[in-house]
Amino acid sequence: MPNTPYLDASVRWKLKSGSIAFREPRTAEVAAQLLDNGLVTEVLGTIGAGKEADVFLARDGNRLVVAKSYRLYRTSNRSRGAVKADGMGHLASREFELLGYAWAHRAPVPEPFQREENAFTMEFVGDGDGPAPQLRRTQLDAPADFARELLRGIDDLAHAGVVHTDLSPFNILVHRGHPVIIDLGKGLRVDRLGASPWIRLSEARTALEHALETLRRYFARYDVPFETEGITAQILRDIDRFGVGTYPE
Numbered sequence: 001m002p003n004t005p006y007l008d009a010s011v012r013w014k015l016k017s018g019s020i021a022f023r024e025p026r027t028a029e030v031a032a033q034l035l036d037n038g039l040v041t042e043v044l045g046t047i048g049a050g051k052e053a054d055v056f057l058a059r060d061g062n063r064l065v066v067a068k069s070y071r072l073y074r075t076s077n078r079s080r081g082a083v084k085a086d087g088m089g090h091l092a093s094r095e096f097e098l099l100g101y102a103w104a105h106r107a108p109v110p111e112p113f114q115r116e117e118n119a120f121t122m123e124f125v126g127d128g129d130g131p132a133p134q135l136r137r138t139q140l141d142a143p144a145d146f147a148r149e150l151l152r153g154i155d156d157l158a159h160a161g162v163v164h165t166d167l168s169p170f171n172i173l174v175h176r177g178h179p180v181i182i183d184l185g186k187g188l189r190v191d192r193l194g195a196s197p198w199i200r201l202s203e204a205r206t207a208l209e210h211a212l213e214t215l216r217r218y219f220a221r222y223d224v225p226f227e228t229e230g231i232t233a234q235i236l237r238d239i240d241r242f243g244v245g246t247y248p249e
């Protein structure tokens with residue numbers, strides 16, 4: 001059922017005044033938008049087109065950056081028009097904010113640079129050969145070290161008050177043998193009273209357990225024990241500033 005999309009006030013104004021179109025822009029138009037709103041000075045190419053966003057390699061002055069632009073609408077097979085993709089504009093600001101907290105706490109994430117409306121720029125994770133590959137596409141040389149570092153990264157994120165709700169070998173890049181966690185758009189901010197701490201903590205627990213189980217299964221192929229026992233409880237205890245949870249040993 002078509003309904004009203006979430007839009008920044010500035011985007012709503014542009015829609016009303018007819019200066020942007022009420023449909024999903026094509027990739028070239030998305031790239032043009034990035035240039036228009038001053039996020040980048042040159043778009044070099046596409047590096048990913050996920051379900052919800054287009055990801056570009058670009059230049060901002062003389063530094064390489066990655067620009068991620070969330071789509072505002074999603075087309076549905078069942079209805080002909082564009083339908084609301086719930087809170088897509090909001091996802092860009094959420095992801096940008098969470099990256100900021102994570103980066104400030106030295107968690108292994110790309111440094112966030114700038115945001116405008118539904119798009120933002122961040123550090124390019126990669127080198128002259130291109131973007132760092134996703135974990136799922138990589139053969140690790142030192143899987144046990146990588147697993148340990150990844151667990152430390154998840155812990156760093158939690159200390160920053162961030163719990164990733166979609167952590168899998170798709171959203172972990174392997175950069176010079178080290179993990180970099182990306183795609184925080186649906187992450188949880190666990191350190192703030194947006195919702196009651198009980199709800200936040202139980203959501204965080206579910207997300208952590210799910211992520212750790214997915215990763216444990218991934219590392220099983222290397223015969224690397226991915227020690228998850230007690231980790232969820234320990235991380236939750238760390239982020240539970242209000243002392244509302246119970247954590248079985």
Ligand SMILES: Nc1ncnc2c1ncn2[C@@H]1O[C@H](COP(=O)(O)OP(=O)(O)OP(=O)(O)O)[C@@H](O)[C@H]1O
Nearest residue numbers: 047048050051052053055066110123124125131183
């Ligand atoms: N900072 C970055 N540096 C290098 N590559 C990146 C960076 N951010 C994203 N990418 C690449 O772009 C792809 C898509 O990024 P991301 O997962 O954030 O978007 P998405 O739209 O949520 O994708 P999906 O729906 O496939 O999960 C990543 O898998 C990765 O290969």
Ligand SMILES: [Mg+2]
Nearest residue numbers: 050170171183
């Ligand atoms: Mg992704």
